[in-house]
């Protein structure tokens with residue numbers, strides 16, 4: 417995997433094609449660069465997140481976690497180093513991430529938290545959201561915390577999540593907030609100034625990975641854009657709201673209809 421740390425991946429160039437938001441996707445080469453940058457955040461990931469959100473990341477995670485109840489079968493897509501998954505209590509849990517380094521960090525962290533609560537280990541799957549190697553109609557709940565922004569093909573990722581949800585199951589996404597272009601501009605300023613200073617202080621490195629990660633915010637679409645995408649994929653009861661403070665984060669919810677008919681796979685047809 418590429419280990420480029422600073423700098424902006426080339427996907428920024430495509431933004432104009434969609435009015436400044438969410439180009440058709442992140443191209444493969446740019447995604448490899450992005451993954452290398454995400455992996456390079458591992459040692460400082462939680463600390464920088466807490467600083468750059470004034471500690472609100474913990475409240476947002478709690479807000480999202482409260483959608484699940486003990487006994488559910490839950491999938492976290494893009495589990496990263498396990499910052500969210502470790503606190504899911506009393507659930508059957510599958511953690512999916514394309515990065516072996518992220519999974520190697522998440523596994524001991526999540527499983528030791530589970531063991532301390534008397535729970536068995538979680539399952540770990542190395543894969544991308546766009547191609548989930550798990551059966552249809554499996555999960556009561558799918559969570560995406562700060563990973564949706566990194567999907568190469570967001571509509572395909574949502575289709576795969578829809579497929580693996582049980583009818584009546586729910587998807588909850590939490591990611592950066594962007595109400596409109598103006599709000600996005602303030603977010604851009606924040607990501608490219610204050611966050612950069614914080615990351616530099618914490619990592620003590622001039623060429624820290626948050627330099628490149630700011631680009632993934634610029635590239636990310638608005639709330640309305642993704643609400644429509646969720647509806648187009650087939651989710652019902654779609655909501656997308658900005659979270660306090662300043663709409664720094666957003667939370668999307670959507671439910672797979674109870675009467676959803678699974679699309680036949682090529683082998684069925």
Ligand SMILES: C[S@@+](CC[C@H](N)C(=O)[O-])C[C@H]1O[C@@H](n2cnc3c(N)ncnc32)[C@H](O)[C@@H]1O
Pocket residue numbers: 451454493494495496497498499500501512513514515518543544545546560561562563564566567568
């Ligand atoms: C910023 S971390 C989020 C970690 C964690 N969910 C949290 O609560 O902080 C983003 C994660 O998304 C993963 N990711 C990137 N592209 C992905 C894709 N196409 N499908 C699934 N996960 C992806 C990255 O490997 C990374 O571990």
